[in-house]
Amino acid sequence: MDILIGTLLLLIVLVFFTVFSYKAPYGMKAMGALANAAVVSYLVEAFQKYIGGDIIGFSFLGELGHLAGGMAGVAAAALVCLALGVSPVYSLMMGVACAEMGLLPGFFAGYIIAFLVKVIEKRFPAGLDLLGTVIIAAPLARFIAVEVSPLVDATLLKIGGIIDQITSSSPILMGIILGGIITVVATSPLSSMALTAMLGLVGLPMGISAVAIVGSAFLNYVLFDRLKFGSRKTTIAMTIEPLTQADLVAANPIPIYVTNFVGGALSGIVVALFGLINNATGTATVVAGLVVMYGFNDPVKVTICVLICGVIGIVCGLLGSYVFRNFKIVREEEVRGRGQEAA
Structure with a gap:
């Protein structure tokens, strides 16, 4: 039964992200940005922390990998905003707002808030768009990431735990x-x-x-x-x-x-x-x-x-x-x- 539940939950997640890729506005671009965020954070962590730090024993590289892995939320939010057409400055601002957040909370925050930032860029007069983004968009991006985190922990990480238990048995x-x-x-x-x-x-x-x-x-x-x-x-x-x-x-x-x-x-x-x-x-x-x-x-x-x-x-x-x-x-x-x- 555990095998069936774990496999079913994993398939549900895959179906969700597949449907999101093809049906959500800019879904394919957003998923591409999510993959890139994994590259710039987890791939650097894998090479530098586990190879440079743990295997080679170079503490500087180990610290670099550790820090890169902790920036997954920042990378996800920033790259998704960029992929959806937000200006580089505001994209990075949304990324910074998601500091210490995980990959998926940063992804959802960046995706949702990108539409708001684009409206602010378009509708607000020059100069006021910066204030609007700082005062409205950045706190809201952080709020979304924080609120999404418990849901991610309760679902995706739970699935990972089930898979780990099933693999043992x-x-x-x-x-x-x-x-x-x-x-x-x-x-x-x-x-x-x-x-x-x-x-x-x-x-x-x-x-x-x-x-x-x-x-x-x-x-x-x-x-x-x-x-x-x-x-x-x-x-x-x-x-x-x-x-x-x-x-x-x-x-x-x-x-x-x-x-x-x-x-x-x-x-x-x-x-x-x-x-x-x-x-x-x-x-x-x-x-x-x-x-x-x-x-x-x-x-x-x-x-x-x-x-x-x-x-x-x-x-x-x-x-x-x-x-x-x-x-x-x-x-x-x-x-x-x-x-x-x-x-």
């Missing part, structure tokens, strides 16, 4: 579910980094997520190369960071999502059997996820596990390209050509 089953879902999320408009950070995943669940993403890099290279989704540059970009190809993935969801789910689920089983952990939340990304794993586990075990997951990715990529060989593929020139015509 049924590691292989959760390896299948979590490995499959996270790799699909990594290729969707959502961000695997943002999702794992929002859920507060650590330990084996985070280890499954991180290594499954590494395995999916091999899978996506083979799949994109054999099905000719785009140029070699596009294929390499998809391998390193799938978010850069979100428009192309959205145009071809079935072959990409199905193949990634299967490959991610199989990789999740392997990681669960190896028992690899990752206590750096939010590091579900190819490069950081791979490197950070060496800081929490035996290097030999990590290397063997990653190599196995890489082979699984290659095999699943080959199988996916065969299964979907006659599937109608919307290629890069069609997707981006339409965007240029619309522009």
Whole structure:
């Protein structure tokens, strides 16, 4: 029952953010900004705190990573405002107003308050718009972030706790579910980094997520190369960071999502059997996820596990390209050509 509840709650969260991406005003831009906020905060934290600080032992880098991780709310609010067309000064002002807040509270505050700031910029006379933003918008942004925080803790972090408990009792089953879902999320408009950070995943669940993403890099290279989704540059970009190809993935969801789910689920089983952990939340990304794993586990075990997951990715990529060989593929020139015509 716990497995069913945890999986259902996770799917509800994914559905919510997917609907938000496609249906909310500027939803896709806002979700892109959320992913970028995870990069500028959690990715810096992962590299500098856990690698530079903990593994290498450079305290300066460790402090840098710690501070960067604590700026997630600031980054989210500021980048979302920028993405929605707010001026850089006011965007950063909203970000500063969300200091010491988490990634998701900063995201919601930035998204909601951006519409108000744009009205202030448009309607208020020159000079008064600054006062209006300082007096009205900044406190309101802080208020929204503070009020949203308990809801986030009560829902997303609760889901993360359930996933952690389930993984302890049924590691292989959760390896299948979590490995499959996270790799699909990594290729969707959502961000695997943002999702794992929002859920507060650590330990084996985070280890499954991180290594499954590494395995999916091999899978996506083979799949994109054999099905000719785009140029070699596009294929390499998809391998390193799938978010850069979100428009192309959205145009071809079935072959990409199905193949990634299967490959991610199989990789999740392997990681669960190896028992690899990752206590750096939010590091579900190819490069950081791979490197950070060496800081929490035996290097030999990590290397063997990653190599196995890489082979699984290659095999699943080959199988996916065969299964979907006659599937109608919307290629890069069609997707981006339409965007240029619309522009």
